[in-house]
């Protein structure tokens with residue numbers, strides 16, 4: 001492509017990460033190398049979509065070539081494969097920015113996330129947007145000839161690289177707007193010169209791209225090889241499960257089939273179509289602030305934007321993939337407009353309802369599938385009652401928790417819990433903590449175990465926020481077993497073993513008084529416990545106070561907390577307490593501190609002075 005007008009080619013070094021990426025990619029993706037075509041076709045289609053979008057404002061960009069297309073040409077003698085589009089194209093700066101650097105933060109994470117497992121890494125590549133470089137898996141050199149729509153032919157740019165560390169850039173006039181990517185195939189890659197093979201790859205990965213992908217045959221005739229229609233616009237009756245699944249894969253690159261899809265056409269004075277998928281597996285970036293998840297918004301088949309700001313669905317449903325295609329939004333809809341749009345609000349609330357209803361159905365009809373859903377996305381769903389109070393009860397019905405019921409493996413719903421609560425039980429009991437093991441072994445559960453009253457065990461950080469916002473379910477309040485004055489009022493099995501008021505004796509009362517004195521203002525109160533059966537003491541916080549786990553989380557997040565002093569509860573029946581009460585010369589100061597310290601530890605807390613604790617314990621053991 002030499003040209004007299006062309007400047008001498010300039011050489012640019014790739015950013016260091018690009019070189020690293022190229023190396024890794026060539027080695028780890030070799031067995032999946034056909035995906036390079038998917039990546040290049042998808043870039044070409046994106047470029048066509050972007051042009052369509054820009055042309056809404058400025059029709060002249062379409063020049064005299066308004067019909068978007070992607071074409072693939074093979075030159076067997078030259079051993080080249082060319083993917084071209086008539087999309088937006090790139091100017092010189094775009095080329096340098098896009099094809100020489102890894103500008104996007106996702107790419108560094110891709111490098112970190114590479115597992116060495118070829119299948120998984122191949123899947124990652126699309127999600128991270130490092131697609132273009134995959135051309136070097138099969139090519140020993142690649143050239144990109146491109147011109148930005150709206151600029152003159154002499155603004156064409158030619159980029160060339162052998163993928164070894166540098167690329168060259170020169171001016172190269174181009175009549176046709178858009179981009180042509182030409183791969184010179186490496187030794188042994190002849191299969192990608194075969195049209196049958198190319199056809200098959202396009203159908204596998206790009207069948208549902210909504211514009212025609214054409215392949216040039218031996219006679220130079222163009223043949224459209226994909227379906228080239230927007231799947232979501234076809235009548236449901238004509239779409240097979242396989243079509244839906246394939247479309248999902250093309251949209252997300254997720255190799256796992258989705259658990260569910262919801263395809264709805266809404267007609268009337270405001271019409272739109274939505275196709276929503278509930279994936280089976282959790283994507284790598286679900287909990288990252290700049291997650292790539294989100295629905296795609298189309299207006300009359302024109303791709304407008306990815307809904308990164310969670311306007312179409314709230315954040316707690318960000319695992320849902322798919323699209324909304326509106327007939328009534330203006331084509332030039334902006335992000336700002338989306339923030340305040342009644343139609344969007346309506347689409348959003350209807351979509352939330354569809355997703356929640358479908359999850360309810362899944363939970364009811366197919367427990368196994370729901371369990372898969374829950375293990376992938378349960379944690380995200382728990383954000384629901386906090387973010388969307390209007391649907392809190394509905395979301396709460398979908399939540400699953402570990403509990404003291406059964407052997408510990410399974411999870412229970414709040415409805416299950418209520419169905420087997422004891423007669424007269426007026427609260428849903430729960431305990432939060434740092435880990436499942438810690439909550440399961442907490443002394444707070446002792447009396448509940450003895451009476452066979454079920455307690456929900458909450459060990460995820462989000463659980464603290466959840467219970468702070470979900471105060472009741474089906475009219476029954478949730479209550480922490482580690483807070484306040486416990487009053488089980490003869491509830492549960494064998495209540496006779498434990499009277500409502502803890503039974504103390506005079507010496508124990510006196511001991512409690514001495515412990516109170518010894519601990520001074522480290523505690524707000526010392527009292528006899530009705531919670532404990534096996535442990536000598538435990539810590540309790542007030543009903544209106546933050547639980548200990550929540551206090552730790554808030555402190556870790558840098559919050560100043562008002563000084564809160566816990567209550568120390570003593571088990572009057574415990575042998576240590578009985579012995580201390582009977583003894584005249586036991587060092588009560590030491591024992592009081594030790595009881596407080598061990599209660600803090602059992603609650604998953606940290607001691608201010610761990611060495612002091614160990615010395616104290618050794619002295620008492622000595």
Ligand SMILES: Nc1ncnc2c1ncn2[C@@H]1O[C@H](COP(=O)(O)OP(=O)(O)OP(=O)(O)O)[C@@H](O)[C@H]1O
Pocket residue numbers: 039042043044047085087088089090098099125126127128129130131132133178179
């Ligand atoms: N055919 C093309 N026309 C116009 N721009 C392109 C074309 N191919 C690539 N680009 C530009 O180069 C950038 C980098 O492409 P690359 O395939 O590496 O990542 P991506 O397309 O952004 O991400 P993903 O692969 O996830 O879609 C693109 O974002 C786009 O701006």
